[in-house]
Amino acid sequence: MVEHHLDPSSAHGRTNTLAQDFMSTPESGSSNFIRDLVAADRSAGKHGGRVVTRFPPEPNGYLHIGHAKSIVLNFGIANESPGGVCHLRFDDTNPTTENPEYVQAIQEDVRWLGFDWRGKLFHASDYFERLYAFAIVLIEKGKAYVDSLTADQIREHRGTLTEPGRNSPYRTRSVEDNLDLFARMRAGEFADGTHVLRAKIDMSSPNINLRDPILYRIRHAEHYRTGTTWCIYPSYDFAHPLSDAVEGITHSLCTLEFEDHRPLYDWVVAEADAPHRPQQIEFARLNLTSTVMSKRKLLELVSKKLVAGWDDPRLPTLQGLRRRGVTPEAIRAFCEHIGVAKRDAIVEMQLFEHFIREDLNKRSPRVMAVLRPLKVILDNYPEDVVEELDAVNNPEDISAGTRKVPFSRTLYIEQDDFKEDPPKQFYRLAPGREVRLRYGYIIKCMSATKDPQTGAVTELHCTYDPETKSGSAQEQRKVKATIHWVSASHAATATIRLYHPLLLPAPPQHSAEADWTGSLNPQSLELLTDCLVEPSLRSSSPGSRFQFERQGYFCMDPESSPEALLFNRTVSLKDTWAKVEKAQQVRPR
RNA sequence: UGGGGGAUCGUCUAGCGGUAGGACGCCGGCCUUUGGAGCCGGCUACCUAGGUUCGAUUCCUAGUCCCCCAGCCA
Numbered sequence: 240m241v242e243h244h245l246d247p248s249s250a251h252g253r254t255n256t257l258a259q260d261f262m263s264t265p266e267s268g269s270s271n272f273i274r275d276l277v278a279a280d281r282s283a284g285k286h287g288g289r290v291v292t293r294f295p296p297e298p299n300g301y302l303h304i305g306h307a308k309s310i311v312l313n314f315g316i317a318n319e320s321p322g323g324v325c326h327l328r329f330d331d332t333n334p335t336t337e338n339p340e341y342v343q344a345i346q347e348d349v350r351w352l353g354f355d356w357r358g359k360l361f362h363a364s365d366y367f368e369r370l371y372a373f374a375i376v377l378i379e380k381g382k383a384y385v386d387s388l389t390a391d392q393i394r395e396h397r398g399t400l401t402e403p404g405r406n407s408p409y410r411t412r413s414v415e416d417n418l419d420l421f422a423r424m425r426a427g428e429f430a431d432g433t434h435v436l437r438a439k440i441d442m443s444s445p446n447i448n449l450r451d452p453i454l455y456r457i458r459h460a461e462h463y464r465t466g467t468t469w470c471i472y473p474s475y476d477f478a479h480p481l482s483d484a485v486e487g488i489t490h491s492l493c494t495l496e497f498e499d500h501r502p503l504y505d506w507v508v509a510e511a512d513a514p515h516r517p518q519q520i521e522f523a524r525l526n527l528t529s530t531v532m533s534k535r536k537l538l539e540l541v542s543k544k545l546v547a548g549w550d551d552p553r554l555p556t557l558q559g560l561r562r563r564g565v566t567p568e569a570i571r572a573f574c575e576h577i578g579v580a581k582r583d584a585i586v587e588m589q590l591f592e593h594f595i596r597e598d599l600n601k602r603s604p605r606v607m608a609v610l611r612p613l614k615v616i617l618d619n620y621p622e623d624v625v626e627e628l629d630a631v632n633n634p635e636d637i638s639a640g641t642r643k644v645p646f647s648r649t650l651y652i653e654q655d656d657f658k659e660d661p662p663k664q665f666y667r668l669a670p671g672r673e674v675r676l677r678y679g680y681i682i683k684c685m686s687a688t689k690d691p692q693t694g695a696v697t698e699l700h701c702t703y704d705p706e707t708k709s710g711s712a713q714e715q716r717k718v719k720a721t722i723h724w725v726s727a728s729h730a731a732t733a734t735i736r737l738y739h740p741l742l743l744p745a746p747p748q749h750s751a752e753a754d755w756t757g758s759l760n761p762q763s764l765e766l767l768t769d770c771l772v773e774p775s776l777r778s779s780s781p782g783s784r785f786q787f788e789r790q791g792y793f794c795m796d797p798e799s800s801p802e803a804l805l806f807n808r809t810v811s812l813k814d815t816w817a818k819v820e821k822a823q824q825v826r827p828r
Numbered sequence: 829u830g831g832g833g834g835a836u837c838g839u840c841u842a843g844c845g846g847u848a849g850g851a852c853g854c855c856g857g858c859c860u861u862u863g864g865a866g867c868c869g870g871c872u873a874c875c876u877a878g879g880u881u882c883g884a885u886u887c888c889u890a891g892u893c894c895c896c897c898a899g900c901c902a
Contacts, residue, residue, distance in 0.1 A: 403830090450898085718861085
């Protein structure tokens with residue numbers, strides 16, 4: 240049954256989120272200093288009024304929520320500029336860390352997030368030949384030289400933060416010698432580490448990046464795309480600005496740590512006679528509480544098998560979030576909301592959860608599932624009767640219709656919904672008390688059966704009030720609580736994974752970075768077996784998202800099967816009672 | 829004790845010389861067949877000290893604190 244009533248409350252709710260409801264293209268973003276700057280450049284006719292941005296990941300890991308911020312910014316700015324475009328470029332200049340698995344995953348993730356590079360897919364490795372030619376230009380202008388110092392010697396010559404560096408004895412090599420040596424580097428005549436190509440700038444610069452930075456190094460390694468064609472590889476500081484220039488990037492957005500590379504970026508573009516001069520603008524990277532975001536730490540978790548893989552739902556990777564049930568819309572809305580600025584910031588995980596709930600609330604079908612079952616027998620309900628009760632699929636979306644849920648004499652409810660000795664403000668089931676069963680009847684608890692050994696409550700005997708059937712007009716009796724349930728003989732068994740923060744709230748302070756895994760939450764994964772879910776779930780498919788009423792949002796795992804249902808909890812519902820209960824523990828009754 | 833950046837509610841963020849606003853969170857209330865959702869109300873914020881100005885979060889000066897940089901990583 241599908242109704243099309245215009246529900247005033249949901250219609251009202253919709254006016255607030257109009258932009259998000261019509262997002263065949265992702266929502267246009269809120270204002271920030273970079274958007275303002277790009278808009279100003281465009282109206283001033285800078286770069287010919289064009290806007291070309293780029294998202295330039297190195298394919299040495301999986302994308303995470305921090306990358307999402309950059310993706311949303313770069314693609315967002317391009318998409319809202321007439322004729323604007325955002326390139327996807329793999330910054331693959333270091334053959335030892337990169338591999339095609341990551342390239343594939345990154346493309347998938349960008350698409351999943353809802354962005355389209357419109358055919359503008361590039362690799363820095365596409366430009367190796369051109370970059371080589373730019374290097375020749377530099378050498379010919381006397382702006383670059385081959386240095387034959389060892390790595391240690393180079394470090395030693397570089398000076399320190401407070402002391403200037405010293406010129407390498409090879410700094411004065413002739414252009415002819417440099418050309419010859421550089422050609423032989425390329426030809427493979429030299430071993431790794433024996434020579435590098437360096438920019439000739441200023442060894443006494445207060446900016447260490449300008450103390451003759453390394454432009455090329457020798458690496459006899461197989462590159463996942465160019466194989467063994469090359470044994471010299473350009474460094475980031477050389478490849479990045481020139482790749483931007485070659486692609487006609489107008490605004491090259493990157494994170495704060497590259498701020499003092501900007502003079503070098505500009506130097507490279509200018510001295511190499513690049514066809515175009517992009518503008519680098521820096522912004523603060525995203526930090527989130529109670530999780531890890533650095534590639535190094537994520538890789539460590541995965542390779543040490545501290546988590547199940549890159550798509551472990553506890554991880555802030557895009558694949559982890561997807562498997563957990565987070566939608567791309569929620570991620571985008573979050574990224575737009577947190578803003579873009581230059582100050583270091585740590586965003587609370589609760590803010591992210593808010594955007595996940597907000598999105599899932601509108602779209603998730605409701606369903607009943609009992610995570611920790613407690614048997615309930617309705618003593619006055621006939622043994623051979625099964626009623627099919629009408630249940631609303633989504634009160635936020637009447638067009639989602641209704642479904643039938645079987646009801647019978649023996650049911651299961653949540654253990655938490657019964658307390659033999661109820662504390663103050665607990666208004667669920669207790670001896671002698673009444674609650675409504677969602678979509679069903681009001682029931683009254685007559686007695687609790689206990690395990691003689693442990694004293695644990697094993698089953699409840701209740702009576703139901705036939706006059707109070709849901710939807711019947713005659714009985715308007717109110718009770719304080721409504722609880723969810725499943726019919727014992729109809730329910731399907733499921734395994735459910737609950738996720739808790741990856742990091743402990745207060746990380747042990749002792750040693751800083753070395754053993755950061757000490758602050759990992761050993762209880763980050765909670766596995767519940769023998770959960771009982773309503774039978775309609777048997778026919779749903781992996782990836783489907785639901786709200787388990789009164790509990791949270793759950794997503795059917797890819798490894799779920801009709802015989803072995805498996806769900807991941809995306810995020811819990813806000814739980815007012817949990818707060819009250821916690822407050823009571825601090826100051827009882 | 830070099831250079832580059834940054835400081836606004838608990839947390840993000842707006843402000844561009846004229847009443848410091850929004851979101852999350854938290855607290856209280858309303859409503860409710862989800863203690864959900866929704867609604868209403870509230871919450872000790874401009875780093876400090878001077879200066880300019882009728883008026884400064886905004887401009888100037890001097891401090892303080894925080895972040896980044898000494899990879900042949902990006």
